[in-house]
Amino acid sequence: MTIGGSAFALLNWNLGVLPLAQEDAFGAGNWGVGLMILAGVAFFLALFLFILAIAFAAYGKLWFQAYMSGADVSMLSLIGMGFRQVNSRMIVQAKIMLAQAGMDISRRTGVSTNRLEAHYLAGGNVMNIVHAIIAAHRAGIPLDFDQAAAIDLAGRDVLDAVRTSVYPKVIDCPDPRRSSTVTLSGIAKNGVELRVRARVTVRTNIQRLIGGATEDTVIARVGQGIVSAIGSSQTHFEVLENPDRISRAVLERGLDAETAFQIVSIDIADIDVGENIGARLQADQAEADTRVARAKAEQRRAEAIATEQEMKAKVLENRARLVEAEASVPLAMADAFRLGHLSTSGANGDSN
Numbered sequence: 001m002t003i004g005g006s007a008f009a010l011l012n013w014n015l016g017v018l019p020l021a022q023e024d025a026f027g028a029g030n031w032g033v034g035l036m037i038l039a040g041v042a043f044f045l046a047l048f049l050f051i052l053a054i055a056f057a058a059y060g061k062l063w064f065q066a067y068m069s070g071a072d073v074s075m076l077s078l079i080g081m082g083f084r085q086v087n088s089r090m091i092v093q094a095k096i097m098l099a100q101a102g103m104d105i106s107r108r109t110g111v112s113t114n115r116l117e118a119h120y121l122a123g124g125n126v127m128n129i130v131h132a133i134i135a136a137h138r139a140g141i142p143l144d145f146d147q148a149a150a151i152d153l154a155g156r157d158v159l160d161a162v163r164t165s166v167y168p169k170v171i172d173c174p175d176p177r178r179s180s181t182v183t184l185s186g187i188a189k190n191g192v193e194l195r196v197r198a199r200v201t202v203r204t205n206i207q208r209l210i211g212g213a214t215e216d217t218v219i220a221r222v223g224q225g226i227v228s229a230i231g232s233s234q235t236h237f238e239v240l241e242n243p244d245r246i247s248r249a250v251l252e253r254g255l256d257a258e259t260a261f262q263i264v265s266i267d268i269a270d271i272d273v274g275e276n277i278g279a280r281l282q283a284d285q286a287e288a289d290t291r292v293a294r295a296k297a298e299q300r301r302a303e304a305i306a307t308e309q310e311m312k313a314k315v316l317e318n319r320a321r322l323v324e325a326e327a328s329v330p331l332a333m334a335d336a337f338r339l340g341h342l343s344t345s346g347a348n349g350d351s352n
Helices: 003-069 075-083 090-101 113-121 126-139 145-153 159-166 215-231 235-241 244-252 277-341
Strands: 169-172 184-187 192-204 261-275
Touching: 003 075, 003 090, 075 090, 090 113, 090 126, 113 126, 113 145, 126 145, 126 159, 145 159, 145 235, 159 192, 169 215, 184 215, 192 215, 192 235, 192 244, 192 277, 215 235, 215 244, 215 261, 235 244, 244 261, 261 277
Parallel strands: none
Antiparallel strands: 169 192, 184 192, 192 261
């Protein structure tokens, strides 16, 4: 083999081997990048599984309870409650109660998890309004979540309101806890006082609970109506013979208007006869008239005495004037003699 042929053969060998070497090096680089990507994916997958394991350890039992009860509470919602410092156990319990009671808990139109969380974060009593909604639903009372939440945030006990709507409560009128008196005092037209104690049965009006007047207003209105009904009676015997006329007269006035309650009945629990205020007032008036008459008589007597003294003074004044006039007569006669207006005759006594 010549030198030229050897060189040509060596060149051909190099041209064939070089691409193979480059291809092997490129394949090795791709394999390393793939391993790095796979390692990163495995790391993030392991991290995700670790976080998921922690979440299941913390909320798995609660989520499974909600899932088996059909409460529609997701794991992400439970994790979000933890970050938002919401009592997740309370929310899940509320959703389970609503679901088991047949209430609408859909996320668009029903009592969703977000709405319960919002009420909890607003400072509301979640379990109280849930109990109220369920009780109202069972009793056939229209009460939705928004209305119950508004009543709760307004400071009213919505559960007690629903209970009062189902089971009316009795209010004493007057209420010894709010007033120092235990009876209402009314006076008939004949002046006799009647002392009455009534019991008012009321139920809550859910529709007027927000902005409606409270029990104090109902007690005041009923008390005013009772006193007015007694005052319109001719005699106290009419009230004693038929006490329910007071109840009818008070109920006809619609005293529960613009209040948070509906008056069911007004019952007269006790009625007593008090003082005869009319007779006492007449006696006081007669005594006052006597005092006025005595004062006027004393005034007239004093005026008469003053007049008498005045007349006596005038008499004394006239007497003084008379004495003064009598004393001036001799002086006038002396002046007349001196001036010659008067003269005496000699023997016969004539004078000019």
